[in-house]
Amino acid sequence: MTPPPLDFHPALRAVHWLMAIMVLAMLFIGVGMVSTTGPLYPALLALHRPIGIAILVLVLIRLPLRLATGAPALPDALSPMEKGIAKGSHVLLYLAMIGLPLIGWAMLSAGGYPVQVTKGLILPPIMPHDLALYAVLREAHTIIALSFFALILAHLAAALMHGLIRRDGVLRSMTTGHRRAAPVIDAEMPVPVENADAGEAIASIAPQEPSDPR
């Protein structure tokens, strides 16, 4: 068996940050558009659906990539309960990323609406036209979205705590990654440990880059 990687795969890191921006934007757009009868309502609605479907497409690429490339091991310093919470919260994050767009799509289907993503793109319904079902899905869309936002805040706080306080390499595994050319590090240290990650949250890795292409 191959040992777990030190970092998340670079492609996975790129998708993570792209989706982080999209998902956060989406949650703000969502609560914003339902709050108003002003001209922002149709404008935000026109953004909400294409971004939602884009998130669904991206997460369906991201999940197999994550399963194929694996995740770095959590630091031994974490208790089994902390590790359990970390794993569980990531499962929930993936479920929300897949579930929310699907529920949005299903909800429009059950409401008898055309699932109009853009002016030209209309998706087929994925649920029968059923008002009671629409009511349940509409409620679920809100509840899951608000829980998703809370979960993202917890995820962010935990990531920053790893990066700023524990400095255990967890945050770095999703940002710049650990430097592979490790001979500068003491040979007695087979994997980078706490000290190697000092200051990682500032992500001021640039001066340490091995080569300067100029």
Add this chain to the structure above:
Amino acid sequence: MSSDNRVPLGPVALIGAIVLLLIAGFAWAAGWIGGRRISGGDITTALDYNGGSHPGYRRAHAKGLCFAGTFEANGEGAKLSSALAFKTGSYPVIGRFSIGGGNPLATDGRTVFHSMALILTTPDGQQWRMAMDHTPIFPVADAASFVALQRATRPDPRTGKPDPAVMKPFLMAHPEVKAFQDYIAKAVLPSSFANATYYSINAFRFSTGGNASLVRWQFDPETPLTGLDKAHLDQLPRDYLFQEMIARTAKQPSRWHLRLVVANPGDVTDRATVEWTGPHRTIGAGTLTVTSVSPEENGACRDLNFDPTILPQGVTISDDPLLAARSKAYSSSFTRRAREGAGPSAIGQDLAKEHGQ
């Protein structure tokens, strides 16, 4: 492990600040903090305040009848819009006749909107949803005024009429309502759903790709207009207009001609309170034929939201703020009644009585 147990205050404060900032931004986006906004719920609540609480029904135009038919496009509309619905051909339509107000069992003998809502579907899967009234203008121009209108015109339980002490200051603050009041006072109240002209109320932007124009439209009836006797409206049976339409449709279909009216340079296109007067370029785009009607219990119209901003390619909303407000308010009303579960319609009740006896 043997780590330093002291928690560094700086990073903890930084993390806390970032999280709090995001929560504050989110709360602002959601309208929980900051300036007052009018939500869709505020409008449905105002409608409930005006018309009484009728769970399970549309908050406006609660009393209705489903219909089905076709729209035959003659190709002329393609001059203004690339919507497939304007290409020569026949397209299926489902829709709903209704009268204004939130009471699903109201009597038809009132001076209120006759309305026609419809969904026109083209083979490319695009839908054009329309919600039209028999008046060319709307009493108010925006969401805030609409909420104020509902509060001001609530019938006083003692007199059945709006309280003058509330109505007077409202009309002072909203002189635009007078145009509608004057119109409705002098206009003929159509004696049938079939002989009313139905107007788009708002202007919409039509485009062919290259050219864009602002357009209001109307469905002109083939059936000659006759009016109800406004002095004796209270003598009409409760469901007079609906029963008349059911009996009429059993004998023959009813037709309307779609007329597109292009805005002149000086026309007000962002306020539905102002009528367009004088000569205009108009285009006859085709014929709507209503071939069947059915009570909401059996028809296809009840569980649909006739949101007038659901438009095909080639048509978009104009700058009229009423359109966004209508869209959001319809959506809130739709979500509320979906949660509550539908009740029987007036026409469904009539049918059940007939069968029961």
